[in-house]
Structures are given as structure tokens and as C-alpha cells.
Amino acid sequence: MRIATWNVNSVRTRLDQVIAWLEQEQPEVLCLQETKVADALFPRQPFEALGYQLAISGQKAYNGVAIASTLPLEDVQIGLDALLGPSTGGHHDLEAADLEAADLEAVALSEQKRVISARIDGVRVLNLYVPNGNSLNSEKYTYKLAWLACLKRYLAVQELQGDPLCMVGDFNIGPEARDMHDPKRLSGGIMASDAERTALGEVVGERLGDAFRLFEPGSGHWSWWDYRTGAWDTDRGWRIDHIYLCEQLQACATGCVIHKNQRGNVQPSDHAPVVVNLAWPPADGDADHDADVDWG
DNA sequence: ATGGCAGCGTCACGCTGA
Secondary structure, three states, X not given: OEEEEEEOOOOOOOHHXXXXXXXXXXXXXXXXXXXXXXXXXXXXXXXXXXXXEEEEEOOOOOOOEEEEEOOOOEEEEEOOHHHHOOOOOOHHHOOHHHHHHHHHHHHHHHHOOOEEEEEEOOEEEEEEEOOOOOOOOOXXXXXXXXXXXXXXXXXXXXXXXXXXXXXXXXXXXXXXXXXXXXXXXXXXXXXXXXXXXXXXXXXXXXXXXXXXXXXXXXXOOOOEEOOHHHOOOOOOEEOOEEEEEEHHHHOOEEEEEEOHHHHHOOOOOOEOOEEEEEOOOOOOOOXXXXXXXXXX
């Protein structure tokens, strides 16, 4: 089973590129971020014509996530509310220091369409569009950190459900110096601050592994190049689109690659797709992926 | 230190992204 993630920066503007890529690569699952379209206007037909089912959660102009899958989509969950409860919006899970921000953002947690998940062939596929944060002194930065704290709690509940987990998306964080083109200049700034990295580390914990780093320890591999500053032409990028696997799925991973060539398209997204290949379900006799498994 | 490019919405330019 191949699972892909791609921030397409408008699914309607990028539709031809996305469909052409699906036809060429034929992953079983494609998780999209920044679809930027209300659900009623999502271009379903071209996906369905290729045999993909869709689970979508969008809004006009901003954000928006979707899962396309050739395998049945089961138990679709939308938003962090799905597990934390709609009455709180995750509010009760925030640290005391975040409470002021929480009051402000509790509504936004449910209004901004950044989270969708589904069980696919026994795997819980969680598709995320992590807030950008804008800058270190921005209210949006506070929101980003609060959102990540909510996500940590969300995963704790998810874990109880026992399905092996594949968490993908645009994390808007470069976890380490090797994940950006100029770590000396960029470290400590937005997407590379200690607080963001710590918050992501809290989400990932010891039990999830960055699929790309299972195969490639080196720097120089990016998934996002800024439209501005000629970043693509000079290959000044970041690796902010990630695929995290529980231990059981890490053992099944046979490769993880960034399809950098898509950033070179005419009128491209500023992100490239990332794809993980999983030998799933396991071919040997203990393929008990329907049973409870401990990915903690 | 700032802006740069791109998409959206509403219809000239502001907001947002990262």
C-alpha cells in the first residue's frame, strides 16, 4: 500500500496536475492539504473516475483537507472535535499558559478545516494541515502551539482505538537543522523555533517514526520551496511535509520518497508530494491488523 | 529589515500562506 501526502495549494487550480500525478503513480491513498474549496464545490468527479473514494473537509479560500483512496474509507473522522468533543474544541486540554489563546481560538479549532482521518485497510490514516504560525510574536503562533497541544491529546485518544497509525501532512515545522537549506539563518525562526520543535516532538513521541528518515539521513531533501525569492531555482527549500508511522508500520515501510519533480511543473504548488511504500497488510501469517495492536 | 509570489474573494486590493 502506498500512501501519499501533498499540499496542493488549491485543489481546483492544481486539479490537472493532481489527476495526472495520480494516473501516473497510482498510490492507493492520497492525502491533500490546502484544498481551499467548500465541500459542495470540491471537484469529485475526476478522482472518482480514477476509482478513488473521497473524504473531504473544506472551506472557502483557506485550509481544507481531503483523503482520496482506492480502498474503502471507513470511520471517517473530521476535526480534532471528533475525539476531543465538540463542546470543548479541545479547550480543556490546553496548558494553563495557553488559556487566553484558547478562549480566542476554541472556535477556530473547529472552524478551520485542518484534520481528517479514515481507517483504510485497517490503518488509521490521519491527514493534517498544521497551522503556519506566521511569526514568533503573532497570535497565530500561539494558536499553532495550542493546536499542537490539542493534537497530542487527540492522538492519546486515537491510540486507545488500537489501529496502526499513519499520520501525514503539512506540519509547517522543520524538525531538525538538516530539514532546511540554511539552518544557521533559519533556526529559531518560524517553523524552526524550539517551542515548535518541542511541541511536534510531544506529538510524535517515541512511538512514531518519520518515514523519510528511515531511509535518508542526509540533508538537502526538501518538500517545500517558497514561491518568493526564487527558492525553487536555487533549491532553497524546507522538509516540512512528513509521514509518521507507528512501530508496526515502520517495520512494514519499504521506502519513502519526495516527488520533487512536481515542484517543477508549470504553475506548481509550492509543495511536492511525499510517498511512503508499506508492505501492508503483512504477507506472512500474523496479519492480524484487525486485532488490537499496541503502537504505544 | 523588507519584500518577493500565488490563490481567493469580490471586483482593486487586502488577506493569507510559510
